[in-house]
Amino acid sequence: MNRKKGSKSCDVLVLGAGPGGYAAAIRAGQAGLKVVIVEGEKAGGTCLNVGCIPSKALIHAASRFHQTKMAERDNPFGISLGSGSVEIDLSKTIDWKDGIVARLNKGVEGLLKKAGVELVTGWGRMLDGKTCEVSGKDDPVLIHAEHVILATGSVTTSLQSLPFGDKVISSTEALALTHVPDKLVVVGGGYIGLELGTAFAKFGSEVHVVEFADHILPHYDREIGKVVLQSLKSLGVTVSTGASAKHLSEDDSGLVVALADGSEEILPADKILVTVGRKPRLDGWGAKSLYLTMRDGFIAINDKCQTSMTDVYAIGDLTGEPMLAHRAIAQGELVADILAGKPRRFDPAAIPAICFTDPEVVSVGLSPDEATSRGYETAIGQFPFAANGKAMAGAAETGFVRVVARKDNNLVLGIQAVGKGVAELSAAFGLALEMGARLEDIAGTIHAHPTQGEALQEAALGALGHPLHI
Ligand code: FAD
Numbered sequence: 354m355n356r357k358k359g360s361k362s363c364d365v366l367v368l369g370a371g372p373g374g375y376a377a378a379i380r381a382g383q384a385g386l387k388v389v390i391v392e393g394e395k396a397g398g399t400c401l402n403v404g405c406i407p408s409k410a411l412i413h414a415a416s417r418f419h420q421t422k423m424a425e426r427d428n429p430f431g432i433s434l435g436s437g438s439v440e441i442d443l444s445k446t447i448d449w450k451d452g453i454v455a456r457l458n459k460g461v462e463g464l465l466k467k468a469g470v471e472l473v474t475g476w477g478r479m480l481d482g483k484t485c486e487v488s489g490k491d492d493p494v495l496i497h498a499e500h501v502i503l504a505t506g507s508v509t510t511s512l513q514s515l516p517f518g519d520k521v522i523s524s525t526e527a528l529a530l531t532h533v534p535d536k537l538v539v540v541g542g543g544y545i546g547l548e549l550g551t552a553f554a555k556f557g558s559e560v561h562v563v564e565f566a567d568h569i570l571p572h573y574d575r576e577i578g579k580v581v582l583q584s585l586k587s588l589g590v591t592v593s594t595g596a597s598a599k600h601l602s603e604d605d606s607g608l609v610v611a612l613a614d615g616s617e618e619i620l621p622a623d624k625i626l627v628t629v630g631r632k633p634r635l636d637g638w639g640a641k642s643l644y645l646t647m648r649d650g651f652i653a654i655n656d657k658c659q660t661s662m663t664d665v666y667a668i669g670d671l672t673g674e675p676m677l678a679h680r681a682i683a684q685g686e687l688v689a690d691i692l693a694g695k696p697r698r699f700d701p702a703a704i705p706a707i708c709f710t711d712p713e714v715v716s717v718g719l720s721p722d723e724a725t726s727r728g729y730e731t732a733i734g735q736f737p738f739a740a741n742g743k744a745m746a747g748a749a750e751t752g753f754v755r756v757v758a759r760k761d762n763n764l765v766l767g768i769q770a771v772g773k774g775v776a777e778l779s780a781a782f783g784l785a786l787e788m789g790a791r792l793e794d795i796a797g798t799i800h801a802h803p804t805q806g807e808a809l810q811e812a813a814l815g816a817l818g819h820p821l822h823i
């Protein structure tokens with residue numbers, strides 16, 4: 354069938370409305386540029402629809418359920434549940450989570466509209482560096498643009514020997530399960546595996562994590578991984594490191610795993626959640642018809658997010674590690690500023706990384722080993738939450754805050770923390786690094802009492818050699 358192609362033109366075309374794309378579009382629209390953003394699914398991308406937000410909603414619900422269920426165990430507070438039993442109806446939890454996602458979808462659409470951005474729903478395909486064909490419910494549309502921002506994000510990686518299906522699922526399906534699986538095997542002990550593995554363990558699943566590396570959370574240093582491992586064990590989660598997933602057992606009832614000692618084991622499983630990383634989404638939008646230079650499998654960009662093609666920019670997961678929403682947003686905003694005529698380049702002092710396990714993990718800047726391997730002589734201060742009044746009062750004594758600084762001038766190079774609720778400390782950590790703080794700046798800042806944030810000040814005091822509360 355020959356369908357008529359509508360056509361429109363704009364200053365900026367954004368392909369993909371994830372955090373990177375929608376942030377770029379909003380900023381460019383606010384600057385008065387004529388912007389069209391193309392999205393095949395719902396505004397908000399992976400992050401809002403099947404990533405950051407829904408996972409944090411389930412993590413929160415799981416913690417509420419687990420805390421209530423365990424209220425009478427290890428209970429110095431005198432809580433009694435009476436004779437009532439505590440149950441979870443996961444389908445209701447999922448409805449609640451979907452409600453949050455729907456509100457945020459509408460919120461992003463509203464922000465785009467307010468900034469004067471046109472949202473075109475459909476799958477875009479670049480015909481050349483200035484033209485995109487969009488196929489959706491209606492007739493195909495041709496969009497001509499002065500500037501293009503590629504923001505198609507990333508997709509789940511699968512294992513060849515363990516294809517996705519009813520039993521073998523990715524994070525997307527895990528975030529939509531309406532029944533708690535009795536036995537859940539998680540392949541990959543990184544971000545998603547441990548965040549969702551912890552949530553399902555709290556919902557009541559018997560969880561077994563299979564991790565290829567010799568320690569969990571290989572993106573973080575071992576000392577942090579140890580604290581998380583301890584907590585996983587106390588939740589009843591089994592962790593096999595140095596192990597690799599092979600294939601489903603002959604009767605499909607479990608996963609065959611090669612263990613570190615060379616033996617093989619079948620792990621019984623109702624569901625197998627495969628979380629072995631994500632890869633840039635390079636298929637389906639005409640990447641091959643463009644002249645884009647690649648680097649390590651991602652689209653190569655410079656510090657202005659320019660690709661190898663004139664007037665074609667790329668941002669977010671498409672462009673490399675760390676594949677995090679806040680990096681995508683920062684790049685999106687930066688490109689819009691550049692297109693609006695501002696001199697900008699992407700050169701953050703650090704990009705915070707957080708893993709929402711229990712306890713949570715934060716790392717901003719260099720770990721002690723990374724600092725040493727870059728040739729720095731370091732001063733390190735570490736303060737345990739066991740010596741922090743607020744943490745004690747909140748039964749959150751596990752973990753620590755650690756500050757890594759240059760020994761010669763006390764410039765802070767990195768800050769790490771593991772502990773309950775430390776995700777919220779990442780703002781202070783990031784600000785310290787971005788402002789070029791010295792140990793004295795942190796130590797000399799009055800930190801409110803009682804807060805877990807005091808552990809940051811204490812860690813800085815420790816690195817200076819005069820801790821107060823330890
Ligand atoms: P995406 O969010 O992937 O958006 C790309 C968009 O482009 C999608 O909406 C897609 O439909 C659209 N698109 C693709 N191709 C086309 C096309 N041809 N035409 C039209 N539209 C197209 N990061 C964090 O920082 N914190 C977290 O807590 C966190 N948790 C996560 C939890 C999970 C389970 C997952 C999977 C990821 C998580 N992430 C988290 C990572 C985060 O989601 C990504 O880093 C972020 O979404 C990347 O943003 P982006 O704009 O580059 O791409």
Ligand code: NAD
Pocket residue numbers: 512540541542543544545546548563564565566569570571572596597598628629630631675676677706707708709
């Ligand atoms: P990941 O890179 O965090 O973890 C993958 C893990 O799988 C690694 O530990 C790796 O060693 C292991 N692995 C790889 N192959 C394996 C195999 N065959 N058998 C056993 N283990 C294997 O990836 P992810 O958890 O899939 O998350 C993808 C990305 O999404 C992350 O890198 C991150 O960028 C983003 N994310 C971020 C957050 C957050 O910021 N809180 C949360 C979720 C996801």
